[in-house]
Amino acid sequence: MYRLTDEGKRYLKNGIPEKRLVELLDREGEMELSEIDKKIEDSSIAVNWALKNRWIEIDGGKAKLKKVPSKFELQESIHAVDTEKSVSDGVVDKMVERNIVEEVREDVVKKARDQLKEGEINELTPELIKTGLWREARFKEYDIKKTGTKAYPGSRHVLSHFVRKIRRIFLEMGFEERSGPYVESSFWNFDALFQPQDHPARDMQDTFYLKNPSKTDLPEEEIVEGVKEAHEKGVGQSRGWGYKWKRDEANKAVLRTHTTSVSVKSLAEIEPPAKIFTVDKVFRNETLDYSHLPEFVQVEGIVADESMSFDNLLGYLREFYRKLGFDKVRFRPGYFPYTEMSVEPEVYFEEKDEWLEMGGSGIFRSEVTEPLGIEVPVLAWGLSLERPVMLSLGIDDIRNFYFENDLKLMKESGF
Amino acid sequence: MAVVTFDRRELKELIGRNVSDKELENRVPMMGCDVENVTDDELEVEIFPNRPDLLSVEGFARSLKQFLGEGEGVVEYGTTEGELEVKVDGSVEDVRPFISAGVVRGVDVDEDILRSLMQAQEKIHTTLGRKRRKVAIGIHDLGGVEGPFTYKAVEPEEIEFTPLGFKDKVNLLQIKEKHPKGEYAKILEGKKRWPVITDSEGMVLSFPPVINGVATEVTEETEDLFIDVTGTDQTAVDQALNLITSLLAERGGTIETVTVDGNVKPEMSPDRIEVDREYINRLLNLDLSDTEVRESLNRMGLDYSEGTAVIPCYRVDVMHPMDVVEDVAIGYGYENFEPKIPDVPGIGSSDEPEEFADRLRDIMMGFGFQEVINTVLTNKERQFTMMEEDEMDVVETENPLSEKHCICRRKLLPGILEVFRQNKHRSYPQRIFEVGDVVITTENGADNAKRMSAAITGRKVNYTDIASILDFLLESLGIDYILKEAEGGRFMDSRGAYVLHGDKEIGSIGEINPEVLENWSLEKPVVSLELDIEKVMESADSSIL
Numbered sequence A: 001m002y003r004l005t006d007e008g009k010r011y012l013k014n015g016i017p018e019k020r021l022v023e024l025l026d027r028e029g030e031m032e033l034s035e036i037d038k039k040i041e042d043s044s045i046a047v048n049w050a051l052k053n054r055w056i057e058i059d060g061g062k063a064k065l066k067k068v069p070s071k072f073e074l075q076e077s078i079h080a081v082d083t084e085k086s087v088s089d090g091v092v093d094k095m096v097e098r099n100i101v102e103e104v105r106e107d108v109v110k111k112a113r114d115q116l117k118e119g120e121i122n123e124l125t126p127e128l129i130k131t132g133l134w135r136e137a138r139f140k141e142y143d144i145k146k147t148g149t150k151a152y153p154g155s156r157h158v159l160s161h162f163v164r165k166i167r168r169i170f171l172e173m174g175f176e177e178r179s180g181p182y183v184e185s186s187f188w189n190f191d192a193l194f195q196p197q198d199h200p201a202r203d204m205q206d207t208f209y210l211k212n213p214s215k216t217d218l219p220e221e222e223i224v225e226g227v228k229e230a231h232e233k234g235v236g237q238s239r240g241w242g243y244k245w246k247r248d249e250a251n252k253a254v255l256r257t258h259t260t261s262v263s264v265k266s267l268a269e270i271e272p273p274a275k276i277f278t279v280d281k282v283f284r285n286e287t288l289d290y291s292h293l294p295e296f297v298q299v300e301g302i303v304a305d306e307s308m309s310f311d312n313l314l315g316y317l318r319e320f321y322r323k324l325g326f327d328k329v330r331f332r333p334g335y336f337p338y339t340e341m342s343v344e345p346e347v348y349f350e351e352k353d354e355w356l357e358m359g360g361s362g363i364f365r366s367e368v369t370e371p372l373g374i375e376v377p378v379l380a381w382g383l384s385l386e387r388p389v390m391l392s393l394g395i396d397d398i399r400n401f402y403f404e405n406d407l408k409l410m411k412e413s414g415f
Numbered sequence B: 001m002a003v004v005t006f007d008r009r010e011l012k013e014l015i016g017r018n019v020s021d022k023e024l025e026n027r028v029p030m031m032g033c034d035v036e037n038v039t040d041d042e043l044e045v046e047i048f049p050n051r052p053d054l055l056s057v058e059g060f061a062r063s064l065k066q067f068l069g070e071g072e073g074v075v076e077y078g079t080t081e082g083e084l085e086v087k088v089d090g091s092v093e094d095v096r097p098f099i100s101a102g103v104v105r106g107v108d109v110d111e112d113i114l115r116s117l118m119q120a121q122e123k124i125h126t127t128l129g130r131k132r133r134k135v136a137i138g139i140h141d142l143g144g145v146e147g148p149f150t151y152k153a154v155e156p157e158e159i160e161f162t163p164l165g166f167k168d169k170v171n172l173l174q175i176k177e178k179h180p181k182g183e184y185a186k187i188l189e190g191k192k193r194w195p196v197i198t199d200s201e202g203m204v205l206s207f208p209p210v211i212n213g214v215a216t217e218v219t220e221e222t223e224d225l226f227i228d229v230t231g232t233d234q235t236a237v238d239q240a241l242n243l244i245t246s247l248l249a250e251r252g253g254t255i256e257t258v259t260v261d262g263n264v265k266p267e268m269s270p271d272r273i274e275v276d277r278e279y280i281n282r283l284l285n286l287d288l289s290d291t292e293v294r295e296s297l298n299r300m301g302l303d304y305s306e307g308t309a310v311i312p313c314y315r316v317d318v319m320h321p322m323d324v325v326e327d328v329a330i331g332y333g334y335e336n337f338e339p340k341i342p343d344v345p346g347i348g349s350s351d352e353p354e355e356f357a358d359r360l361r362d363i364m365m366g367f368g369f370q371e372v373i374n375t376v377l378t379n380k381e382r383q384f385t386m387m388e389e390d391e392m393d394v395v396e397t398e399n400p401l402s403e404k405h406c407i408c409r410r411k412l413l414p415g416i417l418e419v420f421r422q423n424k425h426r427s428y429p430q431r432i433f434e435v436g437d438v439v440i441t442t443e444n445g446a447d448n449a450k451r452m453s454a455a456i457t458g459r460k461v462n463y464t465d466i467a468s469i470l471d472f473l474l475e476s477l478g479i480d481y482i483l484k485e486a487e488g489g490r491f492m493d494s495r496g497a498y499v500l501h502g503d504k505e506i507g508s509i510g511e512i513n514p515e516v517l518e519n520w521s522l523e524k525p526v527v528s529l530e531l532d533i534e535k536v537m538e539s540a541d542s543s544i545l
Helices: A006-013 A018-030 A034-039 A042-053 A073-082 A089-097 A106-117 A126-131 A158-172 A222-233 A260-267 A310-324 A366-372 A386-391 A407-413 B007-015 B022-033 B057-067 B110-127 B170-180 B178-190 B236-248 B277-284 B288-296 B321-332 B354-368 B413-424 B463-476 B514-519 B533-539
Strands: A002-004 A056-059 A061-063 A102-105 A183-185 A210-212 A254-256 A274-283 A294-303 A330-335 A339-347 A354-357 A360-363 A378-386 B002-009 B034-038 B044-045 B087-088 B098-105 B135-141 B147-152 B194-198 B206-208 B225-229 B255-258 B258-260 B263-265 B271-274 B303-305 B308-311 B432-444 B445-457 B484-485 B490-502 B502-514 B526-532
Touching: A002 A089, A002 B034, A006 A073, A018 A034, A018 A042, A018 A056, A018 A061, A018 B271, A018 B514, A034 A106, A042 A056, A073 A089, A073 B258, A089 A102, A089 B135, A106 A126, A106 A222, A126 A274, A126 B432, A158 A294, A158 A310, A158 B170, A158 B354, A183 B445, A210 A254, A222 A366, A254 B303, A260 A274, A260 A294, A260 A366, A260 A378, A294 A310, A294 A360, A310 A330, A310 A339, A310 A360, A310 A378, A310 A386, A310 B277, A330 B022, A330 B321, A339 A378, A339 B321, A354 A386, A360 A366, A366 B308, A378 A386, A378 B271, B002 B007, B002 B057, B002 B110, B007 B044, B022 B044, B022 B057, B022 B255, B057 B110, B057 B236, B087 B098, B098 B236, B098 B258, B110 B135, B110 B236, B135 B236, B170 B178, B170 B277, B170 B288, B178 B194, B194 B258, B206 B225, B225 B236, B263 B432, B271 B321, B277 B321, B288 B303, B288 B321, B288 B526, B308 B321, B354 B432, B354 B445, B354 B463, B354 B533, B413 B526, B463 B490, B463 B502, B502 B514, B502 B533
Parallel strands: B087 B147, B087 B258
Antiparallel strands: A002 A102, A056 A061, A183 A254, A274 A294, A294 A378, A330 A339, A339 A354, A339 A360, A360 A378, B002 B044, B034 B044, B098 B225, B098 B255, B135 B225, B147 B194, B194 B206, B258 B263, B271 B308, B303 B308, B432 B445, B445 B526, B484 B490, B490 B502, B502 B526
16 A cells, blocks of 8 residues: 655645656756756656656756646646555656655555454554555544543642742842851850850750760850850940850850851852841741641841931832732730841731731841941841641641652642 | 730729720720720730739729820829838848838728739739749738848748748758749759748748748738749849839838838839930821820820929839830820831842742643642651651750651651651542641751652552653753662662762652552552752853753
């Protein structure tokens, strides 16, 4: 069995090249070869075969018609193949040689015929298409409303989706992203944030201290001395905590309890104005339950600039939550040892008709900024990631994020 | 975090009117306390550690009344000069060096006052007092004891008295061992001598920070009170005394001074701190007049005139002009500020490794892999033993939450296997990956390192399934690599390899050893890929990044 190739199909539609050439010259008389090239497709094939058939002659770069054949046998054979009429072997060989037809292998034909025998046909097969036998097939009717088993792409973990979203929000607002290590000195985690060394948050019940490494290096002496002074006597107009500050307490290694350690470390390095953010993991020695995990993600940001005021802090927070999809935000007084104006932002959650606390924020105390050489107001926030995600998705149990990597549910979430 | 419960009947008596449920729910949070619960009879609130003056119903009522605009500016508590003296013996220097004391007369002690005193004392102990280590308060019936009193340190077995709750005299060591409050004696651990307060006859009034004696027990018959506060920090000790004396003054008591080691206590006159109005207005972006600043501060119980803020003696949190500015803001009302986005220049820039890691996530998702996230905290058994690998130096917590969470992960792959284990009932094949930080110990501590681990499990899964992914991944990043056979450990022999770029090992790949699969109760083959993200990033063709 033979069928037309792509070229064959083209010749069927447009006519074989030599036929088109003969018709052209018959219509317009002798013509420059270059002119022919412009006027018909496959001009060199056309000239070649017309010469071979002695239908034209070439003289001085011009083609001249010698005779118009009574019929174009090849053209008729192409029609014959297309309509599945028989064609003589000699012509078939010529057509194969010119890549106008190709042979469909016997086994393919057989397969296609076998498929046809099945009666109502379910699948359209390559064999049916190759042999053209699909024309004779009766295809099974499909219920087009059935979408079949669900298809799932590889997808993101839901938290990773939100981390990306939050990173984009801050990048859009022109913030610089910074990162820092999980293992931090108490100095950067607490002391530099003006948390007195006997502060309850530093207790073992709240903070993971480390057996290995138990100690870490303190930063350069100037900073250490500044922080010590802030605690003991106060810096600037501050009265300080008034106790004896111990270096041994400050170099104890901890798993950072907040990403504020990254912010405060950055403060020691930057020149205002600066806008910095971090979205990363923190650790608290909290018993595992539906709303507490020993590790979770914090959304941290600072803005250090001469012109900063309290309403700007509220402005950034409101904008952030708006971009996350929470339109109703309110601000309550809070308390953190390192901020003054301390603010707890809350978002309104309609389904529960409740205001829910989202984290902490404020303006860094000058006892924090001055020892680091910063003399402008610094807005700061450390917000929960999991909380708004839980609210958005209606998740009640925070453990679902980390301990229940259920592949079925994750696939279905489609992030 | 201190949560206290107040009786609404008492609040009503102290404020002079009933404050409705709605008012409590709406206004108390804006004053700076979390409302936990409001019932018909009680109000439960969380008091922040900077405001121990709110731990008593008297102090809370005082502040709420002011915040609602019904108070009268700074409350000043006058003192009258008293004759009582407390001598301080040098022996306390190394034990519990500081003491302060006061007398309050004419209090009509009733059930409410007793309960309030006990609650305030207990809450101050746990917060400001750091569980009595820093500050401990003793409250005594002054009737029947004679001054001068002496604060001294004695050998634990040298002195006997009858502590509250006991019928017989016991020495200090016996109190430590037998008395329910004896646990607080652990604060004195390592001290050869323990502190006591005695009267002129040598009778023990108190064994701070543990227990008082029965001789001065406060009852509803009590009219005159003696308060002692001992501790390790003079300021905190004085502050705690003021909290108790001002509480009693709110109940109609007259405060009388005591001479403590030559110093007159309590010192209850208000404090003054200079706060420039411009500074206030600049930080708050407001335009308040002196009068408006004063009005705001009055709602917080402070006063203000001509650049000076007046702070009542019970406010222990004000140590910087900023603290006064915050009170202006709270008094003005956080809800009255208009949030404003400022115009601070800055071009957003992302953390490069994080950005690169996110690109890897996209590639892996393109391969149909599901992202998972596991906890950083894990244990050695999962990280090493179950992986049939040698233990590595890891970050280990001193106070772990549980045996399951006591070290920081050094590798991601165990977490991946854990996810497979949890999902044995789900359909196969499973293709998952995690991108995250592991923690590596260094010479000076420890540092994070970004890693990626990906794995496939299923009936017909083999090495080439993952090798082809590695090949595309690295090729697309323009990284030449070679594979060097890895021996033993988590991989099957001849089916595991290190991924090298030049001499640098940037990852590993292989088919997991069935021994490891058994450890994780996995019954289908697993092939895995691990990459060191920072090293891959460094090796990548920068024009592609």
